[in-house]
Amino acid sequence: MEVFHKIVDIQNELAEVRKNGKKIGLVPTMGALHDGHASLIKTSVAENDVTVVSVFVNPTQFNDKNDLKNYPRNLEADGRLINNCGADYIFAPSVDEIYPEPDTRHFEYPPVSTVMEGAHRPGHFNGVCQIVSRLFYITTPDVAYFGEKDWQQIAVVKAMVKDLNINVKISECPIIRDKDGLALSSRNSLLSTDERAIAPTIYKTLVASIDFAKNHTVQETHDYVVENINSVNGLKVEYFSIVDGLTLQDVATWDTTPYVVGCITVYCGKKPIRLIDHIKYKEQ
Incomplete structure (x- = not known):
């Protein structure tokens, strides 16, 4: 398993993968990985020739600065889990690498993006679309894997993919719960x-x-x-x-x-x- 921090490096690597006709799966994450993420990664590994796991705490989807500050981060532990699941690459860029300049693109897909989380977290789904679209453009996956716990997010991402005409399949994976029923997060x-x-x-x-x-x-x-x-x-x-x-x-x-x-x-x-x-x- 290899870890990449620069866009140009992972793009060069994946260009070779594509040249060889291999199918690429992407699991976008914000790190602090758990068994729910592991299930996504294992599914991708089983269904694709190559699996990329992105680890990036995206600042543009947080409307609460304290939430962003306190969000758990542990790339070393994440790397062990990703490696154990059989993924091929980790893409763990810095904020400056992803956003060398402010992302001024605006995404809104009513009604799915404007209710519930969209209403209670202004700007959240715009930030989600900014980072997910960037990751899709960078890694050009055939399939991207998302957990159903973030059920509304999947609907928004699907709307964005259709709007931007991105050639990627969105795979929805079941919620993984602890023994007492709490959704893993x-x-x-x-x-x-x-x-x-x-x-x-x-x-x-x-x-x-x-x-x-x-x-x-x-x-x-x-x-x-x-x-x-x-x-x-x-x-x-x-x-x-x-x-x-x-x-x-x-x-x-x-x-x-x-x-x-x-x-x-x-x-x-x-x-x-x-x-x-x-x-x-x-x-x-």
Whole structure:
């Protein structure tokens, strides 16, 4: 496995790979890797001739400076995990390497980019599109792998790929959860022992709401989830949206669409740590 920090170096390497007719998989990450990332990398390794894992904490997608400052970073540990998963290359550029000048491009794909995370984190998805498009242009992958935990992000990236006419397949991979149901996230490492103990309440409540929803309205189900999570000291729901799985627009009744998803963001602890998750009430 080789590690590259410069754009020109990884591009030269991948040009040789392409010349040999090999298929390239890309796993974009912000580091602080865990078993969820490992599953993406292993899937890419199994499906492609060559796998590139990018490790870059992208400043343009953070609208909270403290969140950016506190985001966990450990390239040495990340490298061990990536190597153990069988990837071929790590691309770990500096901020100046990716953004030698400010990226002034503006991306907006309503309605998918303007609701939920888009509404609560202004500029977030614009930053996501800036870095993901840059990574696609730099590495020219055949397939890029994203975890379903960041479910809305996948919808936005797909819209961007279509808009920019980038020739890459977006592969959605299932959420990886801990034994107690908590969705694996780099931010989980920031939780204290007490905070980690209450965090699984989020998913447990979402799962319980599936049965609750069978005999209750959308609004009643929404209130059930919010009230149950907020009743736990140390947890506070930022938003819980029950939406059409394709348009990401709120639904008023269960029969509005055949695809209904509940998306939630919860603040955990005193710091607090922002945790996201979702549950599918109806699937296509």
